[in-house]
Amino acid sequence: MWERIKHIFLKESIQIRRDRRMLMIIFVAPLLQLVLLGYAATMDINRIPTAVLDFSKTQESRELISLFRNSGRFTINHIPESQKELVELLDQGKIWVGIEIENDFVKEMKKGKTVPIQILIDGTNSNTAGVVSGYINQLLFSYNKKISQDKLQKKLAQGLLSGQVQPVKILNLENQARAWYNPELKSRDYNLPGVLALILMITTMMLTSMAIVREKEIGTIEQLMVTPIKTTELILGKVIPFALIGFIDVVLVTSVAVLWFKIPFRGSFFLLFLSVGVYLLTTIGIGLFFSTLSRTQQQSMMLTFFFVMPAIILSGFMFPIANMPRLIQYLSFANPLRYFLVIVRGIFLKGSSFRVLWDQILPLGIIGVIVLILSTARFKKKIG
Amino acid sequence: MLEILNLLKQYGSLVAVDYLNLKIEKGEMAGLVGPDGAGKTTLMRILSAILPPTSGSARVAGYDIIRDAEKLKEKIGYMPQRFGLYEDLTVLENLNFFSELYQLSKKQKDEKYKEVFNFSQLEPFKDFLAGNLSGGMKQKLALSCVLLHTPEVLLLDEPTRGVDPLSRRDFWRILFEQQKRGITIFISTSYMDEAERCQKVAFLDKGRLIAYGTPKKLKEIMNEFLYEISCDKTREAKSVLEKVDGISGISIFGEKIHFTLREEKLLANIKNKLKDTGVEILNLRRIEPSLEDIFIFLKQDKIEIRNG
Numbered sequence: 001m002w003e004r005i006k007h008i009f010l011k012e013s014i015q016i017r018r019d020r021r022m023l024m025i026i027f028v029a030p031l032l033q034l035v036l037l038g039y040a041a042t043m044d045i046n047r048i049p050t051a052v053l054d055f056s057k058t059q060e061s062r063e064l065i066s067l068f069r070n071s072g073r074f075t076i077n078h079i080p081e082s083q084k085e086l087v088e089l090l091d092q093g094k095i096w097v098g099i100e101i102e103n104d105f106v107k108e109m110k111k112g113k114t115v116p117i118q119i120l121i122d123g124t125n126s127n128t129a130g131v132v133s134g135y136i137n138q139l140l141f142s143y144n145k146k147i148s149q150d151k152l153q154k155k156l157a158q159g160l161l162s163g164q165v166q167p168v169k170i171l172n173l174e175n176q177a178r179a180w181y182n183p184e185l186k187s188r189d190y191n192l193p194g195v196l197a198l199i200l201m202i203t204t205m206m207l208t209s210m211a212i213v214r215e216k217e218i219g220t221i222e223q224l225m226v227t228p229i230k231t232t233e234l235i236l237g238k239v240i241p242f243a244l245i246g247f248i249d250v251v252l253v254t255s256v257a258v259l260w261f262k263i264p265f266r267g268s269f270f271l272l273f274l275s276v277g278v279y280l281l282t283t284i285g286i287g288l289f290f291s292t293l294s295r296t297q298q299q300s301m302m303l304t305f306f307f308v309m310p311a312i313i314l315s316g317f318m319f320p321i322a323n324m325p326r327l328i329q330y331l332s333f334a335n336p337l338r339y340f341l342v343i344v345r346g347i348f349l350k351g352s353s354f355r356v357l358w359d360q361i362l363p364l365g366i367i368g369v370i371v372l373i374l375s376t377a378r379f380k381k382k383i384g
Numbered sequence: 385m386l387e388i389l390n391l392l393k394q395y396g397s398l399v400a401v402d403y404l405n406l407k408i409e410k411g412e413m414a415g416l417v418g419p420d421g422a423g424k425t426t427l428m429r430i431l432s433a434i435l436p437p438t439s440g441s442a443r444v445a446g447y448d449i450i451r452d453a454e455k456l457k458e459k460i461g462y463m464p465q466r467f468g469l470y471e472d473l474t475v476l477e478n479l480n481f482f483s484e485l486y487q488l489s490k491k492q493k494d495e496k497y498k499e500v501f502n503f504s505q506l507e508p509f510k511d512f513l514a515g516n517l518s519g520g521m522k523q524k525l526a527l528s529c530v531l532l533h534t535p536e537v538l539l540l541d542e543p544t545r546g547v548d549p550l551s552r553r554d555f556w557r558i559l560f561e562q563q564k565r566g567i568t569i570f571i572s573t574s575y576m577d578e579a580e581r582c583q584k585v586a587f588l589d590k591g592r593l594i595a596y597g598t599p600k601k602l603k604e605i606m607n608e609f610l611y612e613i614s615c616d617k618t619r620e621a622k623s624v625l626e627k628v629d630g631i632s633g634i635s636i637f638g639e640k641i642h643f644t645l646r647e648e649k650l651l652a653n654i655k656n657k658l659k660d661t662g663v664e665i666l667n668l669r670r671i672e673p674s675l676e677d678i679f680i681f682l683k684q685d686k687i688e689i690r691n692g
């Protein structure tokens with residue numbers, strides 16, 4: 001048995017080595033995706049156009065303003081005269097954030113009650129508004145810490161939708177949880193481990209289904225079927241190379257993420273490899289399943305595409321699962337990406353151990369075994 | 385060695401193999417002849433146990449195609465109609481791959497390689513990618529790969545299609561050598577000259593076996609007289625002939641027309657009719673039928689002869 005698997009494996013490896021397109025998919029595409037997403041698709045926002053309306057005009061208020069300026073996130077490019085002018089700027093989309101510091105700023109602060117500043121955020125794009133308010137919280141938090149002997153009090157920010165006025169959002173300083181594992185709230189740190197999960201899924205799923213369908217397309221499968229090889233031998237020999245490629249991609253992508261993008265890696269490599277192994281059972285199993293459904297490589301690519309798109313959306317990669325409709329939340333339990341995202345973020349950012357992650361690894365393994373059994377059962381040594 | 389019993393294969397409402405019965409003895413070389421779409425490939429796939437029939441059964445090399453599919457595969461060598469080897473592997477890598485799948489020992493491998501290189505003359509090309517070989521060489525390589533495990537039955541699906549005449553002759557030389565060793569061969573072809581070289585020929589048309597027997601015996605089926613005529617206006621001549629009572633089969637071979645006549649004395653009548661329509665007869669003679677004539681004759685008359 002292992003002899004035959006070995007030779008299918010060897011044959012597959014030779015073919016992969018000789019196929020330039022394949023090498024592109026294996027090595028170049030993942031790196032390209034990583035770099036693109038690492039640079040372009042971070043949710044970090046810089047040079048946010050900001051206006052400051054400073055009624056206080058004190059040493060302290062200037063200190064607070066320079067804190068915003070020096071953060072690198074905010075560019076203060078407007079100094080309006082009145083609140084009306086501030087709101088106008090916001091309405092016109094000239095600024096995203098308006099900061100209004102009250103007259104009695106110092107007095108109130110000394111009393112230790114409230115910080116009488118008002119912050120208006122353009123809420124047109126709720127995503128960016130969320131990120132921006134996160135930055136502001138963080139800034140005020142450190143400002144708060146700086147003068148921690150003074151007990152700062154809330155009443156801090158107000159969210160305002162440009163055009164139509166939305167209920168005012170009060171950001172309470174003390175109730176704001178600090179982003180513990182990602183203290184600088186760098187979305188890149190949060191996103192890149194997720195990108196690893198995506199790359200692994202797309203690469204291994206597509207390669208597996210395409211490699212098998214290719215043999216159907218060019219007709220070599222017919223010659224294979226008349227040999228006494230067993231279905232399991234054939235399947236194992238065909239998919240093991242792609243599992244290995246998956247591991248190579250993990251090393252490649254992790255190296256670039258850590259060394260180039262300076263993403264923290266706090267967990268254990270062993271645990272990462274273990275969970276990647278379990279994750280690959282699912283992606284390769286699904287790829288195998290797609291290969292039993294397709295006659296042409298194009299069809300199998302389409303199937304992969306139509307699977308990966310919703311899988312990403314329903315994984316918590318972009319939007320939290322908890323915000324989705326109940327039915328969709330249930331659906332996402334069948335999504336391998338959902339579990340692996342938690343695992344890979346946990347290992348990278350929190351250094352989570354197996355004890356913490358086993359309840360993610362286990363369902364992933366169960367899905368993997370089920371898909372593999374299903375697709376192996378569908379895989380027949382028959383034409384048609 | 386090969387026995388087919390009431391074999392039926394349907395694709396939806398299309399009948400690709402129509403209740404077929406056939407028997408090929410050990411060591412025989414049998415040809416399967418039929419136009420495109422006759423069902424040759426379908427039949428070959430069923431016999432190689434990779435396509436399940438709708439009903440009926442068959443035994444190849446002593447094994448049932450359904451119950452003992454995997455054991456059967458050890459005993460047969462099947463060359464699909466499409467080149468089944470890996471074009472991105474070299475000649476040697478292909479041979480290695482298939483000898484490993486059949487789990488040949490090192491010693492068996494050495495012996496077999498010597499043998500196949502001897503008949504195929506492919507040794508100088510062993511490091512060439514299979515995809516870079518000529519059509520004839522590709523087919524010889526494919527044949528080599530299916531002979532590695534010393535099969536008892538060879539099932540070859542149009543192996544010489546699109547191959548140049550010289551390579552075709554070469555290929556047949558190898559087949560005859562294999563036959564001498566006792567291998568049973570079932571080969572489909574659309575070349576009648578190849579069918580003539582087989583001991584038995586099976587005519588397949590629209591999934592039905594319309595005749596089976598030695599080429600000589602098949603020619604005896606035709607109890608009518610076959611004529612060949614060449615004239616200046618082939619088309620007009622054909623439409624005249626079609627209207628004559630007593631002519632049962634007409635077919636055009638280039639500039640010539642073949643037709644069968646029930647009675648020889650009708651010939652004078654035909655000559656007159658042709659002259660009346662202004663067709664000038666250049667040559668008219670009785671000929672010995674070829675297998676192709678027989679095939680056309682059988683098709684047109686819908687004569688059914690089984691296990692002829």
Ligand SMILES: Nc1ncnc2c1ncn2[C@@H]1O[C@H](COP(=O)(O)OP(=O)(O)O)[C@@H](O)[C@H]1O
Nearest residue numbers: 395398400418419420421422423424425426427
């Ligand atoms: N997979 C299939 N699905 C539907 N029809 C098929 C299939 N394979 C073959 N056929 C039909 O069966 C008939 C016989 O085809 P085939 O066995 O390929 O003939 P041949 O090899 O003699 O050219 C043809 O009409 C063909 O269209």
Ligand SMILES: [Mg+2]
Nearest residue numbers: 424425426465
């Ligand atoms: Mg065919």
